[in-house]
Amino acid sequence: MPQKNIPRWAGHCAALLVYIIFGINPNCSKAVVPQYISPEVFTIVRMLFGTIVFWILSVFSHSEKVERKDFRILFIGAAVLVGTLLAFGQAFSYTSPSYVSLVSATSPLFALIMSAIFLKESISWQKGLGVLVGISGAMMIILFSWKIDANATPLGIFLCFLNILFYTTYLLVTRKISKKYSPITLMKWMFLMGTVMCIPIALPTLSPETCPMLYSAVPISTYLNLSAVLIFATIISYFLLPLSLQVLSPTTVSMYSNLQPIVTICVAIAFGQDIYTWNKPVALVLILIGVYLVSSQKAGRQ
Numbered sequence: 001m002p003q004k005n006i007p008r009w010a011g012h013c014a015a016l017l018v019y020i021i022f023g024i025n026p027n028c029s030k031a032v033v034p035q036y037i038s039p040e041v042f043t044i045v046r047m048l049f050g051t052i053v054f055w056i057l058s059v060f061s062h063s064e065k066v067e068r069k070d071f072r073i074l075f076i077g078a079a080v081l082v083g084t085l086l087a088f089g090q091a092f093s094y095t096s097p098s099y100v101s102l103v104s105a106t107s108p109l110f111a112l113i114m115s116a117i118f119l120k121e122s123i124s125w126q127k128g129l130g131v132l133v134g135i136s137g138a139m140m141i142i143l144f145s146w147k148i149d150a151n152a153t154p155l156g157i158f159l160c161f162l163n164i165l166f167y168t169t170y171l172l173v174t175r176k177i178s179k180k181y182s183p184i185t186l187m188k189w190m191f192l193m194g195t196v197m198c199i200p201i202a203l204p205t206l207s208p209e210t211c212p213m214l215y216s217a218v219p220i221s222t223y224l225n226l227s228a229v230l231i232f233a234t235i236i237s238y239f240l241l242p243l244s245l246q247v248l249s250p251t252t253v254s255m256y257s258n259l260q261p262i263v264t265i266c267v268a269i270a271f272g273q274d275i276y277t278w279n280k281p282v283a284l285v286l287i288l289i290g291v292y293l294v295s296s297q298k299a300g301r302q
Contacts, residue, residue, distance in 0.1 A: 023263025134290020
């Protein structure tokens with residue numbers, strides 16, 4: 001049941017803050033990966049931190065027993081979540097935060113396509129047009145970027161899209177159990193399973209050469225950026241998002257995701273992590289128009 005004592009303005013503020021966090025997250029991650037920590041170890045650090053925090057929080061929250069049949073879905077969800085975070089971390093070895101966030105803006109389009117394929121959901125002409133417009137923006141990133149921007153390597157762009165493919169798969173896989181269990185119950189099990197999965201992947205890259213911040217002193221800003229990723233992007237956002245959904249519709253909340261690439265690009269250019277190129281704003285406009293066309297049909301009740 002929605003919390004009647006939560007005002008609508010608080011829900012809007014929560015959704016706004018969530019996507020500002022998501023927008024800054026690629027910038028903070030790029031400041032750490034891969035110069036000071038390998039993408040694999042970066043992933044397991046996030047998974048382990050989430051495991052510890054969510055299991056501690058579960059002690060103080062309402063206890064839920066997960067049905068045995070649902071552990072299979074949790075396991076698959078954890079595997080896809082690990083793939084999402086690994087692709088996210090690996091992308092920073094080959095591209096800039098701007099491209100990571102630009103491609104992330106296409107997630108509603110990929111979710112619509114995958115829902116049509118696997119869940120047999122119908123696609124109206126408006127949604128179909130939105131997908132075409134949004135994908136044209138994505139293609140603009142692919143076709144024009146690496147000719148004029150050294151940050152846009154083919155492998156980097158591929159990892160960005162792989163990250164989104166994993167993310168949309170995660171949303172589809174966990175769709176039913178997300179309505180059945182609380183976020184803390186879901187996250188404590190998926191982060192725990194994901195941590196175990198990450199161990200054999202991360203251990204080979206755990207060395208002073210690939211992870212200097214774990215073995216020797218590095219600039220304090222490195223630790224601050226990693227802390228921001230762990231505390232804000234890994235923990236706090238998971239609390240603010242359910243709060244906003246208590247008083248706002250999913251469609252209204254999802255519209256705030258349009259801010260994510262704008263925040264990322266502005267911060268990246270301001271701090272020298274990226275350069276301004278003409279195709280970035282054009283691609284962003286096309287992607288946002290596509291997302292709007294896809295989501296606006298459902299925007300009945302706010």
